[in-house]
Amino acid sequence: MKPLGIYIHIPFCLSKCSYCGFYSRGGAAAAEQESYIQSLINDIKMYSSLYGSRYLVDTIFIGGGTPSILDPGLIGQVLDALRAHFDITEDAEITIESNPKTLTEEKLRAYRRLEINRLSIGLQSFDENCLRRLGRIHTAQDFADNFQMARTCGFDNINVDLMFAIPGHTMEIWEDTLGRAIDLAPEHISFYSLQIEEGTPFYDMFMAGEFDQIPDDVDREMYHIAIRRFKEAGYEHYEISNCAKPGRQCRHNLKYWSMEDYLGIGSGASSYVDGIRFTQPPLSFFHENGLADDTAEFVFTGLRKTSGINLDAFKERYGKAFWNIFADRRSALSQYFESGQLVEEDGILRLTEEGFDISNAIMAVFV
Ligand SMILES: C[S@@+](CC[C@H](N)C(=O)[O-])C[C@H]1O[C@@H](n2cnc3c(N)ncnc32)[C@H](O)[C@@H]1O
Numbered sequence: 001m002k003p004l005g006i007y008i009h010i011p012f013c014l015s016k017c018s019y020c021g022f023y024s025r026g027g028a029a030a031a032e033q034e035s036y037i038q039s040l041i042n043d044i045k046m047y048s049s050l051y052g053s054r055y056l057v058d059t060i061f062i063g064g065g066t067p068s069i070l071d072p073g074l075i076g077q078v079l080d081a082l083r084a085h086f087d088i089t090e091d092a093e094i095t096i097e098s099n100p101k102t103l104t105e106e107k108l109r110a111y112r113r114l115e116i117n118r119l120s121i122g123l124q125s126f127d128e129n130c131l132r133r134l135g136r137i138h139t140a141q142d143f144a145d146n147f148q149m150a151r152t153c154g155f156d157n158i159n160v161d162l163m164f165a166i167p168g169h170t171m172e173i174w175e176d177t178l179g180r181a182i183d184l185a186p187e188h189i190s191f192y193s194l195q196i197e198e199g200t201p202f203y204d205m206f207m208a209g210e211f212d213q214i215p216d217d218v219d220r221e222m223y224h225i226a227i228r229r230f231k232e233a234g235y236e237h238y239e240i241s242n243c244a245k246p247g248r249q250c251r252h253n254l255k256y257w258s259m260e261d262y263l264g265i266g267s268g269a270s271s272y273v274d275g276i277r278f279t280q281p282p283l284s285f286f287h288e289n290g291l292a293d294d295t296a297e298f299v300f301t302g303l304r305k306t307s308g309i310n311l312d313a314f315k316e317r318y319g320k321a322f323w324n325i326f327a328d329r330r331s332a333l334s335q336y337f338e339s340g341q342l343v344e345e346d347g348i349l350r351l352t353e354e355g356f357d358i359s360n361a362i363m364a365v366f367v
């Protein structure tokens with residue numbers, strides 16, 4: 001049996017943050033949430049008939065949106081259905097995403113009883129002004145209380161999401177957030193540069209000239225300072241936007257970046273199973289990738305990781321040498337090799353920390 005990660009999408013939030021382009025909406029009624037969970041359970045049964053006998057599930061990620069706004073009984077129904085219809089390993093990594101203010105001791109204890117062993121909390125910033133500007137519904141204190149509560153309830157694998165280059169952000173505010181996050185010693189930290197997404201209130205405000213974007217050089221400085229501080233505190237930088245204590249990398253997200261099989265269940269969720277990429281709703285959106293789609297995807301996902309692309313693994317997967325397929329890209333890449341932003345050594349092709357600054361430009365060469 002092959003290993004499989006399962007992603008469950010919960011498209012509900014208490015209210016929508018001003019910057020967020022994720023597929024979710026605020027303020028759904030309890031009846032709507034219950035009926036969504038019922039449809040998830042139907043999909044779980046349908047997918048198990050396709051994949052259940054050939055795959056062994058070793059990671060589950062309940063994400064969103066904000067899964068923690070649901071009654072934990074509904075999360076229990078989803079996990080029960082997964083356990084009834086798929087084989088799941090004893091040591092499966094089971095993550096739930098959460099938002100401070102939606103967590104209670106009762107919920108956290110219920111998650112532990114459901115054998116959820118990894119908690120991801122969206123903090124974004126310790127600065128109250130930044131939180132308000134982002135349209136977050138919680139304070140820094142709400143987060144700190146939830147974090148300690150999670151530890152008390154037995155969570156020993158916690159991720160914290162942070163954002164930088166927030167309008168009005170200064171290096172001092174960012175460094176303060178970094179220091180306070182590090183002091184709490186979560187096992188994993190994600191740190192994202194704020195993206196102005198079309199269709200969000202932030203986008204409209206930006207277009208109306210109501211705020212300026214943080215300049216690129218400051219954004220990059222914030223990024224590098226974060227990596228330096230995390231490394232000094234014993235974290236490993238393993239993906240563009242992710243650091244973890246040794247052995248605490250997110251096993252589920254690593255599947256995305258290593259092009260391993262994962263099944264996304266729920267509205268808008270994406271899957272990559274048996275070499276086929278598809279997005280919910282099922283069946284109507286199936287499409288088979290050509291070799292070019294797939295090799296390019298291998299490059300995009302591989303270069304996101306600090307460990308880069310293993311050229312032997314590429315050859316084994318596609319039956320052709322990497323530089324055979326991408327021979328015509330060599331000249332476009334030469335400037336990045338020369339500047340040390342892209343390196344090839346010991347059969348590994350990878351971006352350096354300076355390369356991550358311009359990762360979009362380098363990856364564009366492989367489109
Ligand atoms: C799907 S959200 C889930 C977490 C939870 N709903 C919350 O917000 O606390 C995952 C993370 O994506 C990041 N994120 C969302 N929108 C973003 C944007 N426009 N730019 C950068 N990061 C973003 C935030 O750090 C957020 O915590």
Ligand code: SF4
Nearest residue numbers: 013016017020064065
């Ligand atoms: S950032 Fe999280 S809480 Fe805010 S709208 Fe997006 S998914 Fe919902």
